[in-house]
Amino acid sequence: MSLRAAYALLERELLRFFRQPNRIVGAIGQPVIFWVLLGAAFKGSFKAPGVEETYGQFFLPGVAVMITLFTAIFSTISVIEDRREGFLQGVLVAPVGRSSLVLGKILGGTVLAVLQATLFLLLAPTVGIGLSATALLGAVGVLGLIAFGLTGLGFSIAWRMDSTQGFHAIMSVFLLPLWLLSGSVFPASGAHPALAFVLRLNPLSYGVAALRHALGMGGATPGPLVCLAVSLLFALAMFGLAMRLAARPAKGDLQ
Amino acid sequence: MIETDALVHAYGDRRALDGVTFEVRPREIFGLLGPNGGGKTTLFRILSTLLKPSGGRARVLGHDTVAEAAAVRRGIGVVFQSPSLDRKLTAFENLYYQAQIHGFTFRETKARAREMLARVGLAERAGDVVEKLSGGMRRRVELAKGMLHRPKLLLLDEPSTGLDPGGRRDLWTYLASVRDADGVTSLVTTHLMEEAERCDRVLILDRGRVVALGAPAELVAQVGGDVLTLDARDPEALAAEVRQRMGLDASVVEGRVRIEQPSGHELIPKLVQAFPGRIDAVRLGRPTLEDVFIRKTGHRFWSEEEGGGGGR
DSSP, X not given: OOHHHHHHHHHHHHXXXXXXXXXXXXXXXXXXXXXXXXXXXXXXXOOBTTBOSOHHHHHHHHHHHHHHXXXXXXXXXXXHHHHHHTHHHHHHTSSSOHHHHHHXXXXXXXXXXXXXXXXXXXXXXXXXXXXXXXXXXXXXXXXXXXXXXXXXXXXXXXXXXXXXXXXXXXXXXIIHHHHIIIIISXXXXXXXXXXXXXXXXXXXXXXXXXHHHHTTXXXXXXXXXXXXXXXXXXXXXXXXXXXXXXHSOXXXXXX | OEEEEEEEEEETTEEEEEEEEEEEOTTOEEEEEOOTTSSHHHHHHHHTTSSOOSEEEEEETTEETTTTHHHHHHHEEEEOSSOOSOTTSBHHHHHHHHHHHTTOOHHHHHHHHHHHHHHTTOGGGTTSBGGGSOHHHHHHHHHHHHHTTOOSEEEEESTTTTOOHHHHHHHHHHHHHHHHHHOOEEEEEESOHHHHTTSSEEEEEETTEEEEEEOHHHHHHHXXXXXXXXXXXXXXXXXXXXXXXXXXOEXXXXXXXXXXXXXXXXXXXXXXXXXXXXXXXXXXXXXXXXHHHHHHHSSOOOOTGGXXXXXX
């Protein structure tokens, strides 16, 4: 693996991102609208056992994770575009392993996701969640783990796809439900036992819980160490999956 | 620089390459000529390590393209038929990242990217986003990208696609200049006869097989003399009679009678007198690589219009 090549690809991701301002709006705008609207809508009615927060407070980490997910999705859709536009073939005939490509792409998506989700978290004081420097640092670390895992997952899905439409379909039926059922939108404590069980199987639930721990919010189970460990495992597993898939030639490698 | 041994590649039942053996020598511009679908692009992909052959072997710069793909990639520069530039980045940034991927140091990178842009005459457009460059300029950036890491061997797939005549001329001048100044060998695929005629040596590929291999002038000399083409309502009958009555080797290619003959001009009045009213038009031409192709395959080269896509 060439770290310099990976870094070059990462830098390119960032440059591309900032050159397309509509991507910033897409990844951060929709979640913020959700947060404001749903926060206002459930202001009076939100109640769950063991949760003492307003919906605006409860939903905050979930929205940060949503931003992370959206950024990961947008970054990995570019794998499909790179393939279609031919940029990928130029990388594939370069004397660097495909692992450099995977690492550059995933790190690029991760940096962008963390950047945007952190910007959003700066809004926490507006709903009465105090932010200390340590809380923010911890949150950035957790977001980094979540983002790395989700970008790895997105990369693995995107690698063999030849159309962005296909990716959107997967996003609707798989990635969004993954987020909906992660304790981002509603807490496990008040849900139907079957749903609560699904929440416990979802690795992303542990990421959301870890973020709640980092922000000093209550109502998160299990404990911080378990949450961190599961998130780390998920991130590594997704990275491994992406590496494995990319190592094998795909029919779309050729234009 | 390149040696292949009985290369075979099959897509399902169709053999895109069917036992291709040839050699490219150092410091030559080697043309790979053939109709679209003839196997050029498949061969190109095998040589650029993107495709594993189903059979046979290829060695590029002394390395096996499958077992030692990384070593091959270090030594080759590749210019694809389809674009490989990031359109959201500037010309300079495209080269900059390419240099980084190839392991240049940061300082080297910038200098090298600038140098290459200047060489393809785009120094002033370095800061323009690729989207905004014309088709011809983009091809030049592609070329600069392929040459960036000073490869000893350039592989170019239909490099003149999208270039205007001036751009084509520049491209060939450039290939000749790096051959002469830096000893760079080029392998160029093309479906254009005029281009193939500018190569030092040409391999003609049809339906996955080698049809002819040699310097363009040598190949053309094999055809000998002139080529006469006759338009007639019933070409088969006319060809048969020409063979019978005049003892000439007349054949029918794609609905026209074709005769190869030294001093073809002397034959024209004889033919017209011998077959009054049966010949609609006569064309006298010097043989070209197309005639070499027709002679070896018995059919015409695809017309250029049909070749637009070239996806395979």
